Amino acid sequence: GAVVSQHPSRVICKSGTSVKIECRSLDFQATTMFWYRQFPKKSLMLMATSNEGSKATYEQGVEKDKFLINHASLTLSTLTVTSAHPEDSSFYICSARTLRGAERSQGYTFGSGTRLTVV
Amino acid sequence: AQKITQTQPGMFVQEKEAVTLDCTYDTSDPSYGLFWYKQPSSGEMIFLIYQGSYDQQNATEGRYSLNFQKARKSANLVISASQLGDSAMYFCAMSGGDYKLSFGAGTTVTVRA
Numbered sequence: 001g002a003v004v005s006q007h008p009s010r011v012i013c014k015s016g017t018s019v020k021i022e023c024r025s026l027d028f029q030a031t032t033m034f035w036y037r038q039f040p041k042k043s044l045m046l047m048a049t050s051n052e053g054s055k056a057t058y059e060q061g062v063e064k065d066k067f068l069i070n071h072a073s074l075t076l077s078t079l080t081v082t083s084a085h086p087e088d089s090s091f092y093i094c095s096a097r098t099l100r101g102a103e104r105s106q107g108y109t110f111g112s113g114t115r116l117t118v119v
Numbered sequence: 120a121q122k123i124t125q126t127q128p129g130m131f132v133q134e135k136e137a138v139t140l141d142c143t144y145d146t147s148d149p150s151y152g153l154f155w156y157k158q159p160s161s162g163e164m165i166f167l168i169y170q171g172s173y174d175q176q177n178a179t180e181g182r183y184s185l186n187f188q189k190a191r192k193s194a195n196l197v198i199s200a201s202q203l204g205d206s207a208m209y210f211c212a213m214s215g216g217d218y219k220l221s222f223g224a225g226t227t228v229t230v231r232a
Contacts, residue, residue, distance in 0.1 A: 032218065043210065044164075044222045091162055097218060104180070106152055108220065110164035 002028045002103070004096045006111025013084055013118055021079045021114045023094035028109075029074035030096035035067075038091040038113075050077055084118040091115050121146045121213050125223035132201045133231050139186070140196040140226050142211030153194040154212040154220065155185065157205075164210075170194060198228075206230045 003026040013019050023033060032051050036044040048064075050056040050071035058064045066088075068080040077096075081088050093113040122145040132138040144153065151172045157165040170178045170185045178185045186195040198205055211223040 034219065041208070041225075041227070043224045044220075046219060046221070049219060093162070093164065095164075095220065104169065105166040106154070106169050106214070108154075108166070108214075113162040113164075115162070 002026075002096070002098060002105075002107075002109040004030070004094060004109045004111040006094055006114060008114055009112060010115045011117070013116070015085055015118055016083055018080055018082045019084055019116060021081075021092055021094075021116075023077050023079075023096065023111045025075045025096050025098070025109070028096075028098045030077065030109075031074070031099055032097040033069075033071055033077035034095040034097070035069060035077075035079050036093045036095065038093060040091075044093065047079075081116065084116070086118045089116055089118045121148070121151075121215050121221040123211050123213050123221055123223035125211055125226050127226045128224070129227040129229070131229050131231055132198075132205075134203060135200055137197060137199045138201055138228060140198070140209050140211070140228070142194045142196065142223060144192050144194060144211075144213050146213060146215055148215035150216070152214045153185070153187070154214070155183070155194075155196045156210045156212060157207045158210060158225070159207040167209075168196065201228075201230045203230050203232060 005024045035047045048056045048058045056069035071077040094111040124143045153170045155167040168180045168183045170187045182199045184197045208225045212220045
């Protein structure tokens with residue numbers, strides 16, 4: 001089945017630095033990538049949607065200058081948290097959607113998530 | 120706008136018994152999809168089952184079945200013969216015309232031996 005590789009799985013960074021999270025579709029082309037944020041024991045909140053070669057669409061309330069999303073190719077999307085602060089500490093997870101075939105999951109494949117801690 | 124409601128924050132179930140997780144939804148899209156995902160403590164999202172809004176029959180996937188009642192806008196998940204490995208957080212989600220997935224608040228299931 002379709003696999004999305006997300007790295008790093010865990011990262012600790014100092015306040016004020018930037019962190020890049022990568023999601024790579026291994027055996028398919030991801031036409032759309034969704035980025036979510038999740039606080040402990042809470043729901044997944046959609047941050048932004050990106051399509052290959054075009055600018056990401058951010059959900060209301062999400063700072064586009066803080067959370068930079070790049071979807072430069074059909075197999076790679078990145079989320080960069082710029083000038084990170086402790087309140088940015090969270091679990092970030094990507095989900096790729098492909099139009100390839102009819103799959104049980106309806107084309108949605110999730111990365112394994114990145115736990116970001118800003119100290 | 121889409122809205123998913125899961126009213127059960129946590130549930131306990133005895134091993135080998137069945138458990139029903141509630142999910143209601145609201146949408147203005149005529150065509151939509153309903154999903155259930157399992158999220159263990161590791162954080163990965165595991166797809167369980169899917170129901171299309173025009174599907175006539177309730178979806179089943181092994182021990183998982185989806186009780187779809189369109190008129191009531193509900194899509195409850197039934198897990199039969201619970202196992203200790205079923206302990207996790209479960210999310211109901213919906214996709215609409217824009218293909219974005221909206222998630223409910225989640226239900227934590229704890230299976231007792």
